[in-house]
Amino acid sequence: xxxxxxxxxxxxxxxxxxRLRHAMDTRGPLCVGIDPHGSLLTDWGLTDxxxxxxxxxxxxxxxxxxxxxxxxxxxxxxxxxxxRGIAVLERAVTDARAAGALVLMDAKRGDIGSTMGAYxxxxxxxxxxxxxxxxxxxxxxxxxxxxxxxxxxxxxxxxVFVLALTSNPEGAEVQRATAADGRSLAQVMLDHMAAENxxxxxLGSVGAVVGATLGDAGVDLAVNGPxxxxxxGAQGATPADLPGVFGASAGNVxxxxxxxxxxxxxxxxxxxxxxxxxxxxxxxxxxxxxAFRGDGR
Amino acid sequence: xxxxxxxxxxxxxxxxxxRLRHAMDTRGPLCVGIDPHGSLLTDWGLTDxxxxxxxxxxxxxxxxxxxxxxxxxxxxxxxxxxxRGIAVLERAVTDARAAGALVLMDAKRGDIGSTMGAYxxxxxxxxxxxxxxxxxxxxxxxxxxxxxxxxxxxxxxxxVFVLALTSNPEGAEVQRATAADGRSLAQVMLDHMAAENxxxxxLGSVGAVVGATLGDAGVDLAVNGPxxxxxxGAQGATPADLPGVFGASAGNVxxxxxxxxxxxxxxxxxxxxxxxxxxxxxxxxxxxxxAFRGDGR
Numbered sequence: 001x002x003x004x005x006x007x008x009x010x011x012x013x014x015x016x017x018x019r020l021r022h023a024m025d026t027r028g029p030l031c032v033g034i035d036p037h038g039s040l041l042t043d044w045g046l047t048d049x050x051x052x053x054x055x056x057x058x059x060x061x062x063x064x065x066x067x068x069x070x071x072x073x074x075x076x077x078x079x080x081x082x083x084r085g086i087a088v089l090e091r092a093v094t095d096a097r098a099a100g101a102l103v104l105m106d107a108k109r110g111d112i113g114s115t116m117g118a119y120x121x122x123x124x125x126x127x128x129x130x131x132x133x134x135x136x137x138x139x140x141x142x143x144x145x146x147x148x149x150x151x152x153x154x155x156x157x158x159x160v161f162v163l164a165l166t167s168n169p170e171g172a173e174v175q176r177a178t179a180a181d182g183r184s185l186a187q188v189m190l191d192h193m194a195a196e197n198x199x200x201x202x203l204g205s206v207g208a209v210v211g212a213t214l215g216d217a218g219v220d221l222a223v224n225g226p227x228x229x230x231x232x233g234a235q236g237a238t239p240a241d242l243p244g245v246f247g248a249s250a251g252n253v254x255x256x257x258x259x260x261x262x263x264x265x266x267x268x269x270x271x272x273x274x275x276x277x278x279x280x281x282x283x284x285x286x287x288x289x290x291a292f293r294g295d296g297r
Numbered sequence: 298x299x300x301x302x303x304x305x306x307x308x309x310x311x312x313x314x315x316r317l318r319h320a321m322d323t324r325g326p327l328c329v330g331i332d333p334h335g336s337l338l339t340d341w342g343l344t345d346x347x348x349x350x351x352x353x354x355x356x357x358x359x360x361x362x363x364x365x366x367x368x369x370x371x372x373x374x375x376x377x378x379x380x381r382g383i384a385v386l387e388r389a390v391t392d393a394r395a396a397g398a399l400v401l402m403d404a405k406r407g408d409i410g411s412t413m414g415a416y417x418x419x420x421x422x423x424x425x426x427x428x429x430x431x432x433x434x435x436x437x438x439x440x441x442x443x444x445x446x447x448x449x450x451x452x453x454x455x456x457v458f459v460l461a462l463t464s465n466p467e468g469a470e471v472q473r474a475t476a477a478d479g480r481s482l483a484q485v486m487l488d489h490m491a492a493e494n495x496x497x498x499x500l501g502s503v504g505a506v507v508g509a510t511l512g513d514a515g516v517d518l519a520v521n522g523p524x525x526x527x528x529x530g531a532q533g534a535t536p537a538d539l540p541g542v543f544g545a546s547a548g549n550v551x552x553x554x555x556x557x558x559x560x561x562x563x564x565x566x567x568x569x570x571x572x573x574x575x576x577x578x579x580x581x582x583x584x585x586x587x588a589f590r591g592d593g594r
Contacts, residue, residue: 035411035412037411037415074412074415076406076408076412076413076415076416076419077412077415079415079416079419079420079427080415080416080418080419080422080425081426082383082384082387082419082425082426082427083380083381083383083384083386083387083426084380084426086379086380086383087379087380089380090379090380108406108407108408108435109373109405110405110407110435110437111373111405112463112465112468113465114332114334115332115371115373115374116373118334118371118373118374118376118377119373119376119377121377122373122376122377122379123376125377128377128379129378129379129380129381130376130379138405138407138435138437138438139437139471140407140435140436140437140460140468140471140472141435141460141463141465141467141468141471142465142466142467142468142469142470142471142472143467143470144467144470145465145467145468163437163438166409166438168409168410168438168439168442169439170438170439170440170441170442171409171437171438171439171442172439173439173440173441173476173485174436174437174438174439174471174482175437175439176477177474177475177476177477177482178474178475178476179470179474179475180473180474185471185474188470
């Protein structure tokens with residue numbers, strides 16, 4: 001009698017950066033925000049309540065989760081309905097991931113020590129109800145305060161997107177301030193991210209949030225990680241602006257559009273067409289291997 | 298037939314700063330955090346799951362909401378259980394406010410535009426499930442990005458606590474950076490708060506989060522608003538340190554203790570005794586009108 005063969009070790013999850021690169025190359029490099037504004041619910045003919053939130057969210061997921069690279073629910077619009085809103089968010093995350101989209105939870109969390117660890121447990125632990133492929137975080141407490149999230153993401157094959165340089169005018173007060181060594185704070189954050197991503201192939205798992213409406217950003221964006229660029233569409237930037245802002249890093253940009261797509265709902269075909277147009281425009285502007293594939297394969 | 302007398306206008310809520318001043322003067326100037334760490338639940342003989350979370354939270358509220366000035370639930374520890382955790386948080390907020398405590402939601406939210414508006418709707422709109430007396434926010438996107446929260450708080454008689462200068466060592470990277478006019482970023486934030494609170498009596502409603510373990514903070518803390526000082530107890534600061542850190546503003550300090558009180562649970566009387574000891578020590582250190590009143594009046 002021979003001993004049974006040892007069980008195979010559990011498969012490690014592929015790193016987020018690799019999964020994102022694959023999704024961008026096959027589905028086109030586009031992130032669509034799920035931002036259930038009250039006014040948007042009304043425009044869709046829905047009520048601004050939990051029923052409207054649920055209908056809106058399920059429609060967006062149904063329309064787009066099998067074809068766009070990333071869906072980005074904006075946590076704030078679910079939190080305003082308390083626990084019932086979070087239940088809708090849980091289902092959206094689960095359904096979107098099951099359909100093959102990467103889910104980036106836009107929560108911009110930031111705290112220290114065990115509290116940051118609890119946020120990591122909420123969004124980056126595989127057994128959490130809101131387990132996501134990545135989460136946005138805010139570094140006002142210092143980049144190293146985010147370490148529990150960075151560690152949890154690495155263990156789970158997930159990603160972390162750190163606020164670096166945003167396009168709202170009032171952000172310069174903080175992000176263009178000067179660190180002790182003369183760098184701008186935005187550059188300090190970007191340099192931390194580059195260090196985290198050093199050596200990662202084909203792309204690191206620590207991303208930067210960088211506004212797409214900045215013109216020349218005046219910082220070094222070569223972080224070897226994804227660059228989430230909100231502001232496409234309603235905020236005034238177009239895909240054609242991306243090379244001017246991001247230069248040699250344009251191929252790592254994940255442009256994010258929200259109202260520019262969502263305003264075409266609730267018709268599913270119209271939502272899909274709008275997302276496809278944006279993806280095509282992005283690919284035309286920045287290059288990229290894959291054609292946008294409506295079936296997501 | 299005479300016209301009916303016009304209905305009295307709805308009573309405006311008293312501003313948060315006034316309500317907080319009254320609570321600190323009558324109940325003693327202490328904030329107790331509700332931080333359901335997994336390890337703390339275990340120490341209490343509870344399971345680290347939704348049942349344990351619920352039991353822990355209800356016990357803390359039962360023990361302290363009728364006697365401490367402020368209860369501060371840490372949102373992260375509820376978010377890790379998804380919508381069911383948020384349901385526990387909703388009940389805690391409602392029960393604590395009904396028992397007379399002011400509830401400060403420690404969420405450190407921060408975003409721009411309509412997203413910041415949605416966070417304000419989540420925590421500062423009176424009809425929201427998580428409506429709180431105040432919320433903590435993070436200014437990495439610039440102080441003015443917080444305007445929707447400041448406006449919502451003013452309308453509801455609620456408060457906003459803005460991260461300014463934290464005591465974690467990695468925070469200096471950001472908070473001690475230099476703004477364009479030479480001030481530190483922490484000072485820039487404090488000056489914004491002072492402007493918001495100008496003329497408010499007896500205390501403004503925009504507070505600052507300032508670490509209590511800093512030694513001399515090296516910034517001007519005269520913001521005419523409350524100064525939330527986490528770090529009492531487990532993080533190493535004692536009430537006796539407060540005058541050295543906060544100087545002439547020590548009377549506006551809301552010292553926050555979490556594990557230093559919570560580790561005495563689950564016994565209700567022991568939790569109450571621990572909170573009373575801290576409140577007495579704070580009053581001895583910084584003065585203050587009111588004696589700690591176990592009945593909360």
